[in-house]
Amino acid sequence: MTDANILQQEIALEQRHVDIVYARLAQLRQEAAKAEKAGYGLARVGNFGALVERDAMVFHAARRRQALDTEHEGLVFGRLDLKTGQIYHVGRLGIRGEASESLVIDWRAPAAAAFYQATAKDPRDVVRRRMIRSTGERVTGIEDDLLDPEAAPEDMHIVGDGALLASLGRATGTGMKDIVATIQQEQDEAIRAPSSGVTIVSGGPGTGKTAVALHRAAYLLYSDRSRFAGGGILVVGPSGVFVNYIATVLPSLGEDSATLHSLGSLVVGINAVRVDPAAVAAVKGSLRMRTVLERATRDAVPFGPTELRLLYRGTLLRLTAEDLDRARERALPKGTRRNESRRAGFDNVFQALWTQAQRLRVPTLPARPDFEAELAERDDFRDFLRAWWPRLRPMTVLEWLADPERLRRYAHGILSNAEIRLLRDAFATLSTDGPTIADVALLDELDALLGQPRKPQQRNRNPFHAGGGVQEVSTYADRQQAARAAATERPEDYRDYAHVVVDEAQDVSPMQWRMLGRRASIASWTIVGDPLQAAWTGDPAELSRARDQALGGKKRHEFTLSTNYRNSREIFEVAAAVIRRAFPGEALPTAVRSTGVAPIERIVTQAELPGAVRDAVTSLLAQVEGTVGVITPVPRRAEMAAWVAGLADDRVQVVTSLQAKGMEYDGVVLTEPEDIRTDSESGVRTLYVALSRATQQLITLGTRPYH
Numbered sequence: 001m002t003d004a005n006i007l008q009q010e011i012a013l014e015q016r017h018v019d020i021v022y023a024r025l026a027q028l029r030q031e032a033a034k035a036e037k038a039g040y041g042l043a044r045v046g047n048f049g050a051l052v053e054r055d056a057m058v059f060h061a062a063r064r065r066q067a068l069d070t071e072h073e074g075l076v077f078g079r080l081d082l083k084t085g086q087i088y089h090v091g092r093l094g095i096r097g098e099a100s101e102s103l104v105i106d107w108r109a110p111a112a113a114a115f116y117q118a119t120a121k122d123p124r125d126v127v128r129r130r131m132i133r134s135t136g137e138r139v140t141g142i143e144d145d146l147l148d149p150e151a152a153p154e155d156m157h158i159v160g161d162g163a164l165l166a167s168l169g170r171a172t173g174t175g176m177k178d179i180v181a182t183i184q185q186e187q188d189e190a191i192r193a194p195s196s197g198v199t200i201v202s203g204g205p206g207t208g209k210t211a212v213a214l215h216r217a218a219y220l221l222y223s224d225r226s227r228f229a230g231g232g233i234l235v236v237g238p239s240g241v242f243v244n245y246i247a248t249v250l251p252s253l254g255e256d257s258a259t260l261h262s263l264g265s266l267v268v269g270i271n272a273v274r275v276d277p278a279a280v281a282a283v284k285g286s287l288r289m290r291t292v293l294e295r296a297t298r299d300a301v302p303f304g305p306t307e308l309r310l311l312y313r314g315t316l317l318r319l320t321a322e323d324l325d326r327a328r329e330r331a332l333p334k335g336t337r338r339n340e341s342r343r344a345g346f347d348n349v350f351q352a353l354w355t356q357a358q359r360l361r362v363p364t365l366p367a368r369p370d371f372e373a374e375l376a377e378r379d380d381f382r383d384f385l386r387a388w389w390p391r392l393r394p395m396t397v398l399e400w401l402a403d404p405e406r407l408r409r410y411a412h413g414i415l416s417n418a419e420i421r422l423l424r425d426a427f428a429t430l431s432t433d434g435p436t437i438a439d440v441a442l443l444d445e446l447d448a449l450l451g452q453p454r455k456p457q458q459r460n461r462n463p464f465h466a467g468g469g470v471q472e473v474s475t476y477a478d479r480q481q482a483a484r485a486a487a488t489e490r491p492e493d494y495r496d497y498a499h500v501v502v503d504e505a506q507d508v509s510p511m512q513w514r515m516l517g518r519r520a521s522i523a524s525w526t527i528v529g530d531p532l533q534a535a536w537t538g539d540p541a542e543l544s545r546a547r548d549q550a551l552g553g554k555k556r557h558e559f560t561l562s563t564n565y566r567n568s569r570e571i572f573e574v575a576a577a578v579i580r581r582a583f584p585g586e587a588l589p590t591a592v593r594s595t596g597v598a599p600i601e602r603i604v605t606q607a608e609l610p611g612a613v614r615d616a617v618t619s620l621l622a623q624v625e626g627t628v629g630v631i632t633p634v635p636r637r638a639e640m641a642a643w644v645a646g647l648a649d650d651r652v653q654v655v656t657s658l659q660a661k662g663m664e665y666d667g668v669v670l671t672e673p674e675d676i677r678t679d680s681e682s683g684v685r686t687l688y689v690a691l692s693r694a695t696q697q698l699i700t701l702g703t704r705p706y707h
């Protein structure tokens with residue numbers, strides 16, 4: 001038999017199994033729909049018990065139907081032939097046949113680990129590992145690894161066509177794709193790392209850190225569902241653009257219970273997208289801001305009353321500005337929170353008035369409780385208290401920093417004059433333009449400093465909330481149901497996550513680590529990042545202190561990824577040269593794929609730039625199948641977006657060099673790279689990020705060279 005014939009024969013063999021799996025899936029779908037209908041039928045019985053039963057049935061059945069209805073591209077993608085003669089098929093979800101036999105095992109099940117971890121050196125009882133490629137329900141390709149030749153039976157065929165490299169060369173859509181079928185050994189180790197403590201994954205551009213972080217979230221949900229779906233998994237990325245890009249990965253793995261946020265949207269009701277210049281972000285992100293903000297929360301409100309005058313039973317009672325300041329300060333000893341100390345502040349005012357009334361011998365002065373009650377009923381007095389000690393919102397207090405005199409007072413002895421000037425200019429537009437991403441951590445800090453008297457909340461447990469230990473298809477719907485049920489129980493400002501995933505962690509500032517830490521007091525962590533891509537220009541010692549504090553003493557597991565799967569070798573060489581020049585001796589990943597297409601660098605005049613950018617985008621759109629990214633210096637995004645307006649809007653995205661973090665495009669047009677490099681101390685690292693976004697083609701266009 002020729003090799004081609006053998007391949008066709010093996011494809012046909014796998015197709016037969018895949019057909020059985022899809023037939024079983026259809027059957028399960030039908031059963032779920034039937035169960036749902038039967039549940040509705042119970043409503044007619046009419047008694048209370050039946051109604052509860054109906055609710056439970058409909059709830060479970062509807063969830064299960066929904067899960068089974070999800071399109072499963074490449075549902076079965078692997079097969080293991082073991083030394084024992086056993087055969088396992090590996091897929092996106094576990095499915096059992098009618099006799100409870102395993103048709104597919106979930107990629108996260110322990111038995112599937114060998115699919116990713118077995119090597120020729122350590123075959124783990126695997127004789128042959130097979131990767132199965134499909135389009136819809138049709139098997140289109142096979143790639144085998146013979147791991148243990150001595151154990152292979154005579155009639156075992158080994159076929160292959162480079163499935164991993166084929167999958168890497170594919171066109172990129174607008175959202176990130178999952179990598180379940182091709183997870184590599186070093187990635188798998190990080191994905192399956194112990195669920196407790198802190199898992200730290202580092203590696204250069206394109207090494208799969210984001211992919212690993214998301215697959216790890218899916219793995220944790222599988223391995224301990226009650227803990228992680230119940231408590232919740234929070235995934236945090238640097239920007240809204242990035243969060244949109246990764247949002248499809250977990251649902252494609254059948255998981256939709258994780259909460260995704262950008263650093264600008266972690267505080268309820270806020271979705272900040274504005275970015276501060278690096279020097280401003282370094283001040284706003286510094287731990288020194290805690291003292292500045294703390295002082296603000298203890299200050300008198302702007303335009304508040306500066307004295308209190310009350311005519312009481314014919315006597316004028318009067319508290320001066322100093323009396324009022326003293327009453328406020330006494331109510332706020334260190335560690336107390338402004339919004340929670342209102343009562344203490346009011347008591348101090350009553351006390352000062354009472355002492356004065358006694359001293360002035362107010363005629364017919366009643367006992368103290370009646371004196372207080374009488375005052376408390378007076379509108380003018382109540383208006384005074386409300387104006388003097390209003391309930392403060394974080395945004396209100398942050399806006400106080402836009403007043404140069406207040407800012408100078410709060411920052412005195414803490415920030416340098418130059419830093420104060422930077423903040424003054426940055427906060428001047430706060431009330432008109434809204435907060436920047438860095439401001440969100442300040443708002444969260446203020447929220448903690450101000451405190452919020454909350455009504456005790458009753459946890460409303462869902463009676464259908466499933467427990468843990470979920471396995472395979474009969475419970476696939478249950479795990480979605482469990483996750484959704486848990487998510488609906490959470491209040492809007494939920495903070496007790498069971499696991500927090502931080503992507504692009506190198507860009508998290510000290511104040512942002514505090515914000516994350518507040519949401520993770522009982523959580524385990526997965527932290528992925530690359531120090532060589534960091535935008536942070538502030539104090540590195542402060543940064544590691546804040547990070548250590550957020551992570552607490554939890555045990556750390558560290559992993560390093562070393563292969564760049566994104567860039568062609570030709571593109572990564574260009575990016576690597578830039579970073580090597582600035583940081584010689586740093587370890588960089590190895591790009592595995594060569595396209596033979598060298599990146600293009602063009603220098604043009606100012607006048608030619610708009611036309612050149614448009615031409616470059618047009619040419620890339622014709623050459624690559626997927627997306628084209630235009631990466632611009634931060635201040636020039638809007639201007640350059642106008643240059644390419646109308647060109648294939650569904651395939652072209654214009655982002656700043658900072659928004660490009662974590663992103664990936666088939667073709668990239670990078671504009672004015674030298675402006676990006678010289679923008680700040682971290683400019684060269686940001687340029688490294690921008691140069692390493694393309695999978696296939698890169699064009700740099702500028703009015704001056706960037707070398």
Ligand SMILES: Nc1ncnc2c1ncn2[C@@H]1O[C@H](COP(=O)(O)OP(=O)(O)OP(=O)(O)O)[C@@H](O)[C@H]1O
Nearest residue numbers: 179182183184205206207208209210211565566662
């Ligand atoms: N094992 C793999 N199989 C197939 N594709 C992979 C694999 N690992 C990574 N990739 C692909 O490589 C690309 C880069 O992955 P990812 O974005 O996770 O890298 P990263 O380390 O987070 O990069 P960066 O630091 O540059 O943001 C993605 O398209 C991802 O799907």
